Amino acid sequence: MNKARLPIHLVQFDLDGTLIDSLPQLWQAINIMRSQLGFSEVSAQTVQLWIGNGADILVQRALADAQQTPPKASLIKEGRVLFADAYQSVAHQEIRLFPGVIETLNALKAAGLTLALVTNKPFRFVPDILAATQLVPFFSHALGGDSLAQKKPDPAPLLHTCQALNILPSHSIMVGDSENDVLAAKAAGMQVAGLTYGYNYGKSIATSQPDWVLDDIRGLIELVKNPHPLNKN
CATH class of the missing domain: 1.10.150.240 (Putative phosphatase; domain 2)
Incomplete structure (x- = not known):
């Protein structure tokens, strides 16, 4: 079966440039x-x-x-x-969420999906940022860049999250804005959506060849319900 056709049960999100404008x-x-x-x-x-x-x-x-x-x-x-x-x-001053973030997370949770956060930001900053942005209730698991010995683009954080939540990588999708997110997901054997509005060293996220390229995070709502190859950018 083509991996893009597999149902998605777990959505792993990057933080900076994906959910928050830091x-x-x-x-x-x-x-x-x-x-x-x-x-x-x-x-x-x-x-x-x-x-x-x-x-x-x-x-x-x-x-x-x-x-x-x-x-x-x-x-x-x-x-x-x-x-x-x-x-x-x-770090906690006037944090801005990107447009559509709350709407998307609410819709994914309502659809029964498990959500996790995998960021390269040191973990000591993560709880307060999630609290300040009212994102805490959405995530079943969260990792920082120093939570493990490896960080993205190493696949270890993504695979660790899958194991912790008992969901196969083939039924997970990584959502991020940088090449590191795409490389980590590909190495972990999972699907990946790249967002165009974040931080990717001035390069188009499309050059990393994620499975999908999204200009708006709200595109995930339909994508995870029907992860069909025809939806690929």
């Missing part, structure tokens, strides 16, 4: 870190191009841009600590 908070935290290290501030548009591989890589990119050379390990370590402290201070 760019304002990440932009603030990066500029706080850069200022504390004596570097100039950068625009939100610049920071957006650095998002997608987790906080460690975000900090490395911000420091490499500041110096125009690969940063030393000692500077990366210092910057990572400063960034974490800065992000902690702004």
Whole structure:
């Protein structure tokens, strides 16, 4: 049977760039870190191009841009600590959900699907963000980027979630906005929908060849009811 025809029982979501627009908070935290290290501030548009591989890589990119050379390990370590402290201070300020998120999650839950969250964001930030956005009741399981030894694009977090919820990967779909989400899903043997509006280092999510490309997260509502190959972008 074609995997795209298999019924979907579990929907795993990325967080940043998929459910929430976290760019304002990440932009603030990066500029706080850069200022504390004596570097100039950068625009939100610049920071957006650095998002997608987790906080460690975000900090490395911000420091490499500041110096125009690969940063030393000692500077990366210092910057990572400063960034974490800065992000902690702004992470819950005016968090915005992308359009259609609540409508989509409500519809999927009402249809009897199990929902999970798999993000590369350090887990210590996740509970408060979910509480601030009133997303807690939707998810049966949540993993952060440091919950396991591996993070996306490694398939381990997705497979761990399937195992924890006793649902086969072939009956799961990953929903995200970056190449990491697509690579992780493909390696895990599950279906994947790529959203066009998030953070993917300035590249089109279509270049990663997810099973479906969606401009609006509400497209998931019909997709999971009828995951037919003809719906593929």
